[in-house]
Amino acid sequence: MSLAAEIRGLTYKFPHNNSAALSEIELEIPWHTRTLVVGSNGAGKSTLLKLLSGKNLCLTGHIRVNGLDPFSPHSMHKNESDECQITTYLGTEWCHMSIINRDIGVQELLDSIGLQHHLERGQMLIDILDVDVNWRMHRLSDGQKRRVQLAMGLLIPWRLLLLDEVTVDLDVLARSRLLAFLQQETSVRRCSIVYATHIFDGLAEWPDKVLHLRNGRIVQQLSYPADVKFDLQGTNDGTVIQNPDNNSVRIGYAKSLHPLALAWLSTDENKLATNQRL
Numbered sequence: 083m084s085l086a087a088e089i090r091g092l093t094y095k096f097p098h099n100n101s102a103a104l105s106e107i108e109l110e111i112p113w114h115t116r117t118l119v120v121g122s123n124g125a126g127k128s129t130l131l132k133l134l135s136g137k138n139l140c141l142t143g144h145i146r147v148n149g150l151d152p153f154s155p156h157s158m159h160k161n162e163s164d165e166c167q168i169t170t171y172l173g174t175e176w177c178h179m180s181i182i183n184r185d186i187g188v189q190e191l192l193d194s195i196g197l198q199h200h201l202e203r204g205q206m207l208i209d210i211l212d213v214d215v216n217w218r219m220h221r222l223s224d225g226q227k228r229r230v231q232l233a234m235g236l237l238i239p240w241r242l243l244l245l246d247e248v249t250v251d252l253d254v255l256a257r258s259r260l261l262a263f264l265q266q267e268t269s270v271r272r273c274s275i276v277y278a279t280h281i282f283d284g285l286a287e288w289p290d291k292v293l294h295l296r297n298g299r300i301v302q303q304l305s306y307p308a309d310v311k312f313d314l315q316g317t318n319d320g321t322v323i324q325n326p327d328n329n330s331v332r333i334g335y336a337k338s339l340h341p342l343a344l345a346w347l348s349t350d351e352n353k354l355a356t357n358q359r360l
């Protein structure tokens with residue numbers, strides 16, 4: 083299988099919603115890559131990740147993850163010859179589930195998902211995320227719960243990891259260690275990551291590709307290093323210069339994707355305002 087994921091001609095509408103949440107999506111995710119999805123609230127990021135994870139059924143278009151339809155029962159379970167599960171989706175809802183917010187220990191939770199079969203990986207995640215296995219879930223802060231979710235969610239290796247804004251309440255140290263771990267994972271084993279976020283700290287050189295979603299459409303895709311250059315010499319703090327002759331951008335001064343996200347979302351807002359006036 084040459085691609086981790088492939089989407090062709092995907093258009094998706096939620097029931098009782100007249101406008102499409104995603105329109106005419108064409109996307110290829112090669113193995114060993116990290117794709118960052120950028121877009122304003124409601125742009126379609128979560129919908130895209132949920133369709134890739136098989137949580138929602140795609141009726142118009144074609145989605146393959148690891149060569150399989152993510153909605154088919156075959157892709158839900160681990161293949162016996164493969165130690166990995168096909169997709170892991172980690173979203174923000176987990177921390178609010180009542181089953182998590184009760185008097186249960188972290189050790190019990192980790193044991194219940196098979197820590198004993200992944201002891202070395204489990205210990206590494208516990209260290210990276212600074213999780214205390216003696217914690218009781220009902221006494222944890224949001225950020226501590228998030229760390230437990232990530233330690234549990236990443237325990238069993240995956241082929242495609244879908245991260246839906248789940249690093250938002252981590253402290254900077256845990257987030258930075260986690261990003262380094264994820265980068266290492268995609269370089270040492272056959273897997274890829276798609277990560278939707280509004281927080282761009284520490285992400286300047288983390289992705290291989292950045293996708294800009296607007297109103298459910300992919301309006302730009304930048305590949306590293308060809309299309310993204312950081313101008314460390316310039317004095318024009320945070321200016322984004324779009325090359326009119328090709329798909330590339332030059333990001334001024336700050337080695338951060340924050341200026342790029344800001345420029346993209348401001349364009350989206352201006353386009354929306356123009357469309358509303360018409």
Ligand SMILES: Nc1ncnc2c1ncn2[C@@H]1O[C@H](COP(=O)(O)OP(=O)(O)OP(=O)(O)O)[C@@H](O)[C@H]1O
Pocket residue numbers: 096097098099102103121122123124125126127128129130
């Ligand atoms: N369950 C649902 N039923 C109907 N419409 C929905 C549903 N979930 C999302 N939508 C609509 O689909 C569009 C895309 O939503 P989505 O949640 O994918 O956006 P997002 O980019 O993840 O936004 P955010 O940054 O706010 O998380 C929005 O217009 C939203 O109103």
